[in-house]
């Protein structure tokens with residue numbers, strides 16, 4: 001196979017060991033003689049995977065006993081509705097930092113009173129709004145910690161006078177998080193912790209039950225906490241691969257060790273973007289994402305864009321096209337992307353500059 005470097009924004013690159021173990025389990029799951037694709041989720045062998053996966057989440061993110069983690073289907077996009085159904089009573093605020101944040105807000109507005117507390121659309125979401133006042137009487141403030149499409153990230157767990165809810169689809173497990181500051185953290189697994197088909201929700205248990213509406217059984221987080229994510233058939237295979245991905249993360253030293261590697265990878269690429277006369281970054285420096293690095297051709301070099309795409313493809317770079325709403329380039333440096341992958345992209349950018357100068 002040709003050596004390729006995968007920078008896809010999602011579904012993400014996964015560690016090879018997780019894929020190898022998934023292949024083995026497709027043939028024979030846990031010595032049962034049955035494929036993981038056909039195993040009943042009501043078996044002790046499957047229970048062991050669920051237990052291990054839950055335990056790994058708690059261990060890797062230091063989730064306190066006040067919180068529980070559940071795994072569900074429906075994508076992060078369905079969580080936008082879960083959030084409003086489970087938490088919106090009087091009024092909620094959303095920090096509008098991009099397409100995903102905006103979609104989350106829109107979903108809440110179909111349920112109740114929700115508004116954008118601040119918005120960075122004026123500059124095509126290239127920065128994180130700051131300095132806005134958060135009313136303490138809100139049901140919650142919703143933030144999107146990493147804006148996958150624009151390459152901006154909220155790097156710290158903010159102090160919030162009201163309950164805080166975060167979509168962490170694309171930076172979960174990339175850096176340490178103080179889970180105790182959040183009533184809810186959720187996201188799709190496919191950006192950093194597994195394949196598509198499963199979401200995680202880390203829920204502060206006593207934050208539930210505050211709304212007066214009827215919540216349909218499947219949309220009620222309490223259903224899934226009570227039944228340990230097995231109220232109905234869970235996405236078995238996706239959870240299996242997520243568990244293998246977390247085992248790999250633990251084996252390399254956990255989230256803290258991963259964070260150091262992620263900082264190194266991002267610095268490597270941003271330094272090159274800033275140095276290289278062919279390219280410029282699009283996000284403001286202080287809000288640059290460690291996970292999704294967005295850049296465009298430098299002013300005056302725009303006509304070279306297609307040439308660079310072709311050149312990068314020749315060098316084995318995959319998935320560096322920017323989102324259609326932004327254009328240019330985006331390299332996603334999720335956990336399974338290695339320093340060597342990033343170095344290969346940097347070398348490719350250097351070569352292109354030398355060729356064109």
Ligand SMILES: *Cc1c(COP(=O)(O)O)cnc(C)c1O
Nearest residue numbers: 075076077100148167169170188
């Ligand atoms: C990809 C993404 C989503 C949507 O995830 P789906 O699982 O496709 O619904 C939501 N929020 C963020 C931040 C994302 O990156």
